Amino acid sequence: MKTTRIMIVAVGGQGNILAAKLLGEAALMRGLDVRMSEFHGMAQRGGVVESMILLGDGDGYCIADGEADILLGFEPVETIRAAKKCSSNTLVITNTAPVFPFTVALGHAVYPDIPQALQTLASRVGGLTALDANSLARRAGTVQSLNVVMLGALAASARLPEIGKELLERAIREKMKPAVMDINLRALELGFEAVQKGVRGNSACAAD
Amino acid sequence: MTHPLLTDTSDRKMLLLGNEAIARGALEAGVAFASSYPGTPSSEIALQFFHIAREQSDLYFEYSANEKVALEVAAGAAMCGLRAIVSMKHVGLNVASDALLTLAYTGITGALVVAVSDDPFMYSSQNEQDSRYYAKLSSLPMLEPSSVQEAKDMTRYAFDLSTMLKLPIILRTTTRVNHASGVVALGHLRRRMSAGSFHKDPFSYVCIPSVSRNLHPKLLKKAAEAASISDESHWNFIKGRGSFGVVCNGASYGYVVDAITESGYADRFRILRLGFSHPIPEKRILDFLYGCERALVVEEGEPYLEESVRVVAHKNGLTVPVFGKGEGFFSRLYEFDPGLVKNVLAKVFDTPFPVASPIDTSDFPATPPRPPNLCAGCPHRAAYLAVREVLGDSAIYPTDIGCYTLGLHAPLNMGDFLIAMGAGLGSAGGFARATGKKVVAFIGDSTFFHSGLSPLASAVYNRHNFLLVILDNGTTGMTGHQPHPGVDVSHLGLDKIHIDIESVVRGLGVQSVATVNPLHFSKAVEAVKRTSAGSGVSVLIMKAPCPLYEKTLPGYKSRRPYEVRPERCKNHRVCVDRSGCPAFHIEENRVEIDSHRCTGCALCAQLCPEKAIRPVAREDNKG
Ligand code: SF4
Ligand code: SF4
Numbered sequence: 001m002k003t004t005r006i007m008i009v010a011v012g013g014q015g016n017i018l019a020a021k022l023l024g025e026a027a028l029m030r031g032l033d034v035r036m037s038e039f040h041g042m043a044q045r046g047g048v049v050e051s052m053i054l055l056g057d058g059d060g061y062c063i064a065d066g067e068a069d070i071l072l073g074f075e076p077v078e079t080i081r082a083a084k085k086c087s088s089n090t091l092v093i094t095n096t097a098p099v100f101p102f103t104v105a106l107g108h109a110v111y112p113d114i115p116q117a118l119q120t121l122a123s124r125v126g127g128l129t130a131l132d133a134n135s136l137a138r139r140a141g142t143v144q145s146l147n148v149v150m151l152g153a154l155a156a157s158a159r160l161p162e163i164g165k166e167l168l169e170r171a172i173r174e175k176m177k178p179a180v181m182d183i184n185l186r187a188l189e190l191g192f193e194a195v196q197k198g199v200r201g202n203s204a205c206a207a208d
Numbered sequence: 209m210t211h212p213l214l215t216d217t218s219d220r221k222m223l224l225l226g227n228e229a230i231a232r233g234a235l236e237a238g239v240a241f242a243s244s245y246p247g248t249p250s251s252e253i254a255l256q257f258f259h260i261a262r263e264q265s266d267l268y269f270e271y272s273a274n275e276k277v278a279l280e281v282a283a284g285a286a287m288c289g290l291r292a293i294v295s296m297k298h299v300g301l302n303v304a305s306d307a308l309l310t311l312a313y314t315g316i317t318g319a320l321v322v323a324v325s326d327d328p329f330m331y332s333s334q335n336e337q338d339s340r341y342y343a344k345l346s347s348l349p350m351l352e353p354s355s356v357q358e359a360k361d362m363t364r365y366a367f368d369l370s371t372m373l374k375l376p377i378i379l380r381t382t383t384r385v386n387h388a389s390g391v392v393a394l395g396h397l398r399r400r401m402s403a404g405s406f407h408k409d410p411f412s413y414v415c416i417p418s419v420s421r422n423l424h425p426k427l428l429k430k431a432a433e434a435a436s437i438s439d440e441s442h443w444n445f446i447k448g449r450g451s452f453g454v455v456c457n458g459a460s461y462g463y464v465v466d467a468i469t470e471s472g473y474a475d476r477f478r479i480l481r482l483g484f485s486h487p488i489p490e491k492r493i494l495d496f497l498y499g500c501e502r503a504l505v506v507e508e509g510e511p512y513l514e515e516s517v518r519v520v521a522h523k524n525g526l527t528v529p530v531f532g533k534g535e536g537f538f539s540r541l542y543e544f545d546p547g548l549v550k551n552v553l554a555k556v557f558d559t560p561f562p563v564a565s566p567i568d569t570s571d572f573p574a575t576p577p578r579p580p581n582l583c584a585g586c587p588h589r590a591a592y593l594a595v596r597e598v599l600g601d602s603a604i605y606p607t608d609i610g611c612y613t614l615g616l617h618a619p620l621n622m623g624d625f626l627i628a629m630g631a632g633l634g635s636a637g638g639f640a641r642a643t644g645k646k647v648v649a650f651i652g653d654s655t656f657f658h659s660g661l662s663p664l665a666s667a668v669y670n671r672h673n674f675l676l677v678i679l680d681n682g683t684t685g686m687t688g689h690q691p692h693p694g695v696d697v698s699h700l701g702l703d704k705i706h707i708d709i710e711s712v713v714r715g716l717g718v719q720s721v722a723t724v725n726p727l728h729f730s731k732a733v734e735a736v737k738r739t740s741a742g743s744g745v746s747v748l749i750m751k752a753p754c755p756l757y758e759k760t761l762p763g764y765k766s767r768r769p770y771e772v773r774p775e776r777c778k779n780h781r782v783c784v785d786r787s788g789c790p791a792f793h794i795e796e797n798r799v800e801i802d803s804h805r806c807t808g809c810a811l812c813a814q815l816c817p818e819k820a821i822r823p824v825a826r827e828d829n830k831g
Contacts, residue, residue, distance in 0.1 A: 003466075011578065021389070024223045028391055034223065035356075035462075036389040039331060046790055047580040058469075059355065060462035061388040064547030066564030081575040084566045101578040102790040106619065109576035117573050124567040 004160060005063045006053040008150075009082040010074035011099045012046050015147030019072075020051035022151060025175055026167040027055050037061045046102065048078060055162065070159055071125075072150050074133070075099050076114045080121065089126040091159045093195075094118065095150060097134035129153060129195055136190040141183035148172065148184045152191025165192050211260045216397050224392045226385045229356045230323055231256035233363025234293045237319070238398035241285035242269045243278040245658065246687035247297030248332040249386040250325035254295050255688070262701070266402040271690050274629070274658040275300035279307050279322065286316035286376070287413070288404030291367055295323040298339045299628065303659070305342060311376055312346045313423035314413045315430070318404065319370035321363060322348075323379045325386045328508045329543040334609065334627065336542070338509035343378050343486035347431040350378040350486035351443065354461035356390030362443065362483065364395065369437070373430050378486070382508060384459040384543065435487035443483030444492050450476040452557045453500030453528075455493075455513055457482050460506040463549040471550075471561050488516040490523075497526055504556045505532035508544050531556050579617055584791035585807025587752035588612040588679050590726035592622040593786065593811075594750075595648055595677065598736040603646040604639045608632035610652035611685040611754075619788045622650070630659025637672030646740060647674040653709060654684035654692040661716065667745045668717040675740045676747045680709055681754040689757045699762045713747045720746035727752050729814040755807045767808030768823040772799050776820035783812040783821060 006023070010016035017038050027034040032055050039050045052063045066087045073079025073094035086092065096114065103109040122128035131153055137146035155165040165188065172184050213232045215222065224232065230253050234242070242261070244254030254271065261269035268285075272278035275296040282292040296304065301324045308322065324342070327333040343350035351366055353359040359381065366377040411419055438444060447465075454477060456464045461481050468477050480496040482489070497503060497520065505514040514532035521528055531537055537552050538544070550561040582589050592615045595603075607613060607623040608630065616623035625635060636649035651660050656678055664676065684690040691697045696706040713721050720742055724735040732750065739748040758764055769791075772783075781799055784792045789812060791805040801812075803824060813821040 021223070024389060028221065028223050033391060034389075037384055038387050038389070040387075046578055046583075048578050058462070059465040060546055061355075061384055061390075061459065062463070062545050064545045064550075064564060066566030067546065077575050080572055083569045083572060086567050087564055088567060090567075100793050101576045102581055102788060102792070103576050103579070105784060105790075105793045106788060107794075108618065110574075111576055112573035120572065121567075 003054050003056040003058045004069050005067050006055070006070045006072065006160075007063055007068040007082060007085050008051040008053070008072045008074070009078040010049050010147075011078060012040065012049055014049070014074045014099070015144060016049040016051050016074060019147040019151055020053055022148070022168060022171045022175060023053055023163065025171040026163045029167055029170060030162055032162060033057055035061045048081070050082070070154065070157075072154060074146060074150060076118065077111065080112065080117050083121055086121075086125045088124065091157060092121060092125050092128040093150065093153050093157060094128070094130050095133035095146060096130050097132055097146075129157065131191070131194050133191065136194060137187055140187035140190050145180075145184050145187035148187040149191035152188040152193075153195045155188070156192045156195035211256070211263055213256055214260065214263075214397070215394060218394055218396045220394045221391050222394060223389055224356055224360070225252055226356050226359045226381065226388045227252035228256055229360035229392050230295070230363045230379070230381070232392070232394070233360040234321065234367070235260070236360070236395045236397055237364045237367035238291050238400040239293050239367070240267060240290045240400040240402040241282060241292035242267070242294070243272050243282045243292070244295045245272055245275045245278050245300055246684055246690045247300050248687055249327055249383040250295050250297045250323065251687045251690070252386070253323055254690075258690075266400055268402065271692065273693055275304040276307055279304040279311070282320060283307065283311050283316060283376075285404065286318040286320035288406045289318040290401065290404045291319040293321045293323060296325075297333065298324055298326040298337055299333060299335065300324070301339050301342055303629070308342070308348075308376065309346050310415050310420075312348050313415055313420055313427055315374040315427075316370070316376060317374060317407070319367040320376040321366045321370060321379050322376050323363070323381070326380065326382045326509065328382055331383055336509070338512060339380055340485065340512045341510070343380070347427050348376055348378050348486070349373065349434045349438070349484070350380055352380050352458045352483055352485050353385055354458055354481065354483065356385070356388055357392050358483065359385055360392050373434055375430055375434070382458055431487055435490070438484040438487050438489040439491040441484040441489065444481070444489045446478060446480050446492070446496055448474060448478040449499070450478050451499060451501040452477045452559075453480065453496060453503035454478070454506060454553070455480045455482065455496070455503060455517055456506040457485055457513060458508065460508060460544055460549065463544060463546045464506050464553070466546060467550045467553055467561055471559070473559055476557070476559065482513060485513065488520070490520050493517055493520045494524055497521055497528055500528050502529045502531070502556065504553065505530065506538065506544070506549060506552070507532070510540055580614055581617065581788065581790050582611065582614050583755060584789050584805045585755040585809035586611070587681060587726050587750065587754075587809070588615060589620065589787055589789065590729060590732065590752075590809070590811045591677065591679055591750040592620045593815075594726055594729060594732035594736050596620070596622060597733050598740060599646060599648065603648050604643065606632040606635045606639060606647065606649045608649075608651045608655050610655055612650060612652055612679045615650070617788070619785055629655050630663055633660050633667070633676055634663035636674040636676070637667050637670060640673045648677060648740065649674055650677050650679060652685070653678060653680040653682065653694045654690075656709065657693045657707075661712070664713070664718070664745070665716045672745055673743050674745060676745065678709060678713075678747060678749045680749050680751040681757070683754050683757040685754045685757065689754070689760070709749055713749070718745055718747050720744065721749070723749040723751050725752045726750040727809050727811060729811060755809070768826070769803040769806035769808050770801055770810065770813055770821050771803070771824045772801060773820050773822060774798065776818050778818050778820070783816050786815050787812050
């Protein structure tokens with residue numbers, strides 16, 4: 001299989017590494033080769049967390065600028081920050097719920113106008129889906145499941161035909177603690193439905 | 209539940225982190241003794257042994273006080289025939305190197321693998337030194353995996369090589385391998401031998417000059433033997449038959465292979481991947497160079513392989529041009545990525561390499577930075593504020609390595625000099641003598657045991673003048689809450705002795721010692737005043753648990769979060785501006801506290817001059 005390159009960006013505590021792991025386990029179940037790298041310097045302390053996932057044949061563990069086939073952003077500013085990883089073919093799926101950096105609270109930085117930035121991004125990439133993963137996650141049972149909501153949205157995107165919702169479900173059942181399994185299965189479903197029901201496609205987010 | 213790395217079906221494939229793969233490789237080799245001082249990006253290697261040793265009593269594991277001790281304790285076991293591994297980050301090897309360089313002389317009788325993780329780009333380190341030179345410096349063999357599968361396989365092999373040569377083996381990785389994950393085909397778990405015996409042979413093991421004079425030639429002989437193994441090693445392989453030669457190692461191998469495969473010019477290239485990279489396989493390099501019209505060395509860090517390739521070419525009178533580091537080619541700085549490697553390949557071999565074209569982002573709005581910050585409720589915040597309250601910018605603040613280094617950032621702005629573990633304390637006396645100014649050095653509890661004891665003794669002995677603040681949060685916070693000698697770990701069922709920091713400080717001869725909880729802010733300020741007033745070395749222990757670690761302790765009860773009372777708040781934001789606690793945010797131009805992030809440490813309530821911050825009333829604290 002030709003390599004598919006998926007980039008996940010998030011803020012520490014949003015479950016990026018776990019999402020990447022679930023995706024990797026699903027790929028392994030499918031018999032695909034998978035290579036991932038994670039960067040979480042001081043993630044617990046509110047920093048940026050990046051995962052790169054390369055599915056299919058190859059030897060590298062890294063995604064260069066312009067090389068991502070899919071960019072999954074768990075936080076809208078992080079999606080914008082990682083935009084240089086996109087080419088005109090990249091599919092972007094982004095959460096619209098912000099996590100304000102403390103630099104903003106201190107007045108040292110400003111949080112940009114997200115709907116507008118996403119609109120610009122949407123006009124330059126192969127497709128952009130924006131959803132409020134936090135509120136879907138809350139509906140599933142806890143905001144912590146936003147990572148799995150995003151995986152559900154990815155599964156519905158049809159850009160990764162090798163890994164469907166069923167495989168991700170299996171990965172959740174096998175790899176997650178029973179206590180949170182049901183919530184996460186619901187989260188997967190909600191993310192999937194949100195995209196399936198044909199929300200906004202290329203029109204960026206109508207701010208929720 | 210059995211630890212997943214103990215899965216004993218050799219036909220299984222698992223998705224493993226590079227560091228887990230290293231631990232698995234050691235388990236497959238029958239490792240019986242493991243030690244470490246934690247440090248990113250190596251920490252997860254030790255973490256596996258920490259957990260497994262609690263399940264299987266014939267595996268011994270310890271977090272040692274520092275990397276040198278970790279190496280020494282493992283060396284003791286390996287001198288008695290055991291198979292041992294010690295893991296650390298690159299700068300940890302600097303600490304351990306004193307022992308390592310002479311351990312190379314004595315050798316070991318069992319097996320010893322020294323796993324060291326470099327951190328190009330310094331994702332979480334103070335420098336990006338290239339530890340491969342330690343192999344050269346010590347004459348010890350070195351292995352460098354390129355993939356997660358190799359991380360496991362090479363670790364297992366390293367034990368056998370160590371047994372064969374009776375030498376410690378350096379397993380050198382970089383962040384991109386340690387923190388990569390990949391599919392790994394498992395091998396058999398070898399039975400471990402956990403009881404050893406020591407055969408006395410002082411004239412081989414006690415390195416007095418006359419002994420060492422005999423041991424050095426022995427080491428060189430072993431190194432020569434290692435060189436011939438390296439020449440035949442399948443870790444040093446040649447791929448392709450073209451005349452464009454590319455030499456690579458570690459993470460760069462993947463970038464090179466992917467670039468060449470994608471380019472469609474695979475037939476023009478030949479790749480030499482060096483995985484057994486010390487001693488250098490001279491014959492293999494020569495074989496490789498014979499077919500090359502020019503060669504490019506792709507390696508992160510220093511030109512370690514490049515120098516070797518040039519030497520081999522020179523020794524054999526080859527004139528093949530060798531490229532590597534240099535203006536317009538590769539840099540000695542930072543990490544590589546696939547795009548960079550393609551660009552240099554294209555330039556050197558004058559061949560088009562299709563590179564991805566990123567979208568134009570020049571008109572995108574600036575994204576607010578997310579510098580790592582002390583957590584909400586972190587007691588270090590209070591400790592720094594208390595010192596700042598008393599001494600402001602007038603004092604010099606040498607600091608040290610750990611979460612508390614983050615006190616550097618605004619609004620705390622605490623930290624003037626940072627180079628190495630223990631060096632804040634070590635340098636303090638120099639700052640004080642040179643300037644006559646007040647000096648306050650900071651050190652964490654784990655760092656204090658790592659390398660604070662001897663500089664403190666030295667400072668007391670030499671009658672230096674400064675205040676040492678020991679930030680005692682009861683754990684090794686930065687690297688994932690590993691225990692250290694100052695932590696009570698009885699709740700984990702671990703049989704360890706808890707060493708009291710204050711007694712240690714007094715034992716080292718410090719007269720003026722106080723312990724205070726920095727979250728009792730006014731008391732902490734008083735304590736700073738008292739301990740910073742006199743002359744000589746005084747020590748203030750600021751003691752309060754790391755809020756992340758505290759949650760994992762038995763009997764932990766969460767405190768009520770705090771809230772801002774709008775009717776009292778004058779919105780001058782003294783709370784936010786002084787503390788920088790990340791639980792604060794501004795909502796509709798008013799200060800608010802995120803009740804999910806607030807740990808109820810009460811620091812801000814003590815800073816607010818209007819007494820506008822108070823605990824959330826019980827009933828609305830359901831969220
Ligand atoms: S310090 Fe007190 S009064 Fe001032 S903004 Fe903060 S809560 Fe309001
Ligand atoms: S009490 Fe105040 S300083 Fe402490 S965590 Fe909560 S908001 Fe932050």
